[in-house]
Amino acid sequence: MRSMTENELTDVVVERYRATPDARLQEILLSLIRHAHAFVRDVRLTETEWMKGVEFLTATGHMCDDKRQEMILLSDNLGISALVNMVSAGVPEGATETTVLGPFYVPNSPQRAWGESILLRDSDEIPLIVHGRVVDEDGTPLPGAGIEVWQTDSNGMYDIQDSSQPEDNLRGHYTANEEGRFLIRSIRPTSYPIPTDGPVGVLLRATNRHPFRPAHLHAIVTAPGHQPLTTHLFDAEDKYLDSDVVFAVKESLIRKFTKNEDPGAAERFGLSGPFWELDNDFVLSKARS
Structure with a gap:
């Protein structure tokens, strides 16, 4: 040759x-x-640089198991996950925007009853009530829609990272009623650092970047005949909104968590004191043909 x-x-x-x-x-x-x-x-x-890259990717693969996905974490931190989401989402105007899945999703979350708490440990923290509807682009309710949610505990860790938490803590799958309404009970999410004990942490330190994600609640919302929605609800008061380590914040997904001190409202939600409240509708787009 x-x-x-x-x-x-x-x-x-x-x-x-x-x-x-x-x-x-x-x-x-x-x-x-x-x-x-x-x-x-x-x-x-150079060949030396290429081998360092190969070693880095090999180490990233070795950090993956059934509870941790370092490859997704790397994709997230390079902004690739966010870019793939932008390119492929195709969300029409008026529908709730999508964002990244993240590396801590666990399929088959347990089914939760109407208003049941996803917090599975004893707590004196102020509860969070998230309620609203699942509707289509025309505002028509979608009865029986599935709303799967997950978040970190107040220590900034997901249950699969933290052996002190009960299994499936702060995870759950709710079903919308005949009016498309849902009622979720949780605690207010907190900002947290992604894991930095693996190759992604090495990359962050080498590039002088912080590891924090702004406070958010994850959600996957589904209904027959409609495009599945993978999204976040971000806390409007979080200081990391403009510097999310995985570039996943979208302005339309930022929400204001309001403290409700009305005893009558608390009683309606089965509570005995003040609570954080978020009234949020999920708007699904029609399934693509």
Whole structure:
């Protein structure tokens, strides 16, 4: 084989992958090859640097298990998860915006009854009541819609990170009633640092970035005939809204948590004292054809 230039090598590699039978896989691979080769040429990557990159990705994979997804954490911290969400979401105007899933989602959360608390430990903290409706773009209620929620405890850790928490603490799956309404009981979310004891932490320290996420409640909302919604509800008073370590804040998802001290309102929600309240509707878009 004759000697090749850098650009000719890229052309040869692309040509060898051009026979990929799946058209979409071919499109993705050819673009990936071109961009990856262009990156190597652009920064004049050395073999030593490339091996450090390989070692970093290998270590990232080794940190993954059934309770921790360091690869997703890396994708989040590079802004790739947020960008994929922007590119692929396709949310029409008027529908609730989506954002990243995050690395601490656990499928099959337990079903919770109307207004049942997802906090499974004893607490003297002021409760949070989240209520509202699930509707379509025309405002029509969606009875039976599923609302799955999860969040950190007040120590800034999810249950799968913290063995002192009960299993499925601050996780739950609610069902909207015949009017599309739901009622969730929790505690006010707090800002928290993502795990920094693995490769992502090494990257954050090397780049002088903080590890914090603003306070938020995760939600996945589903209804037949509608596009599933993966989103967050962010606390409007949090100081990290403008510097979320995973770039996932969207202005339309910022909410004001209001302290309600009305005894009558507390009684209606089965409470005996003041509580934080969030009235929030989820607006789902029609399923794509």
